[in-house]
Amino acid sequence: MADTKSAVGRLYLREEELRQVIELLFFAYRDFTSDLDAILRSCRFGRAHHRVIHFVGRHPGISVADLLGILRITKQSLSRVLNQLIAGGYISQRPDANDRRRRMLALTEKGRELERRLSAPQQARVARAFREAGAEAVEGYRRVLTGLIDDENRAAILRLIGRP
Amino acid sequence: MADTKSAVGRLYLREEELRQVIELLFFAYRDFTSDLDAILRSCRFGRAHHRVIHFVGRHPGISVADLLGILRITKQSLSRVLNQLIAGGYISQRPDANDRRRRMLALTEKGRELERRLSAPQQARVARAFREAGAEAVEGYRRVLTGLIDDENRAAILRLIGRP
DNA sequence: CAAGATAAGTCAACATGGCTGACACAAAGT
């Protein structure tokens, strides 16, 4: 009897804990992504543009196909925002010397400047969270978030973000 | 000279670290939210419906205004999905006895069943990440994510998810 | 070399889920 009750109690607590973690992810992501909307609106861009700016900035010379693999959207969705960014002079394209079908994407100087403006508030937010939480907590954060990623993607993502 | 170089080096590492954390959040959120799409499609619902189901499930009797405060969307956006959920028999409404303008929202039995189906894969994913990362890491995860939340919202959110 | 595969681009149509603005109505507070 006592066993059953305690087991139920622990299950309940466990589920509560899981829910907290899920909701924390929702709220943190919500606030985290809301930082940039003001800056983006001033360029008539949205969050999709930001994601492209971010990943092209991080991986200069990235191909369209690789970018699609990161963002997990269709070519058609990407092309809309990418064309706007190219037309606006934020991103440049040039054929890969080894395979001239591939277009290497990179930020222009204008693009880098926008990238800096966009990443600054997010980096400040993360830096603050780091200071408050401490280095150990950061390591825990990384371990848990890494565990949340799909198995099939994990290795590729860790390679991508440079944590081998 | 050496000082400058080392300072620059540390700044660079620091920025790298910040970027890793930012990208980890992106990828984890991406995979985490993709779990449910198949189930949702079978009900002709989207992620917006899931968020409503989730928070109404967690807070039975919640008012429309409070739900809007959590989701941070407009009344008009919410009403679209909420009406579909009510029409489908997933959510019930009844006036609050104390203030009959307020409509208390709650899941019906059908809604609870859907909620269970939706939360199961996410809870499994989080539980797996917990096991792999360990309890300490989970505490670190919580501390960092809590730090990412806007100051103005933090207290309210911690109260909401039950971590006073 | 010819044939097929691959990378990229494009057009068209559609779905989802945000937004603003304007307005209506019932209930509560003064």
Place this chain on the structure above:
DNA sequence: ACTTTGTGTCAGCCATGTTGACTTATCTTG
């Protein structure tokens, strides 16, 4: 009685995702 508040609704717009079909250039392979 008048105002404020909580909710609902209509109408339209925008951002960003989707599918499907097709083209073009280039690389790879039998």
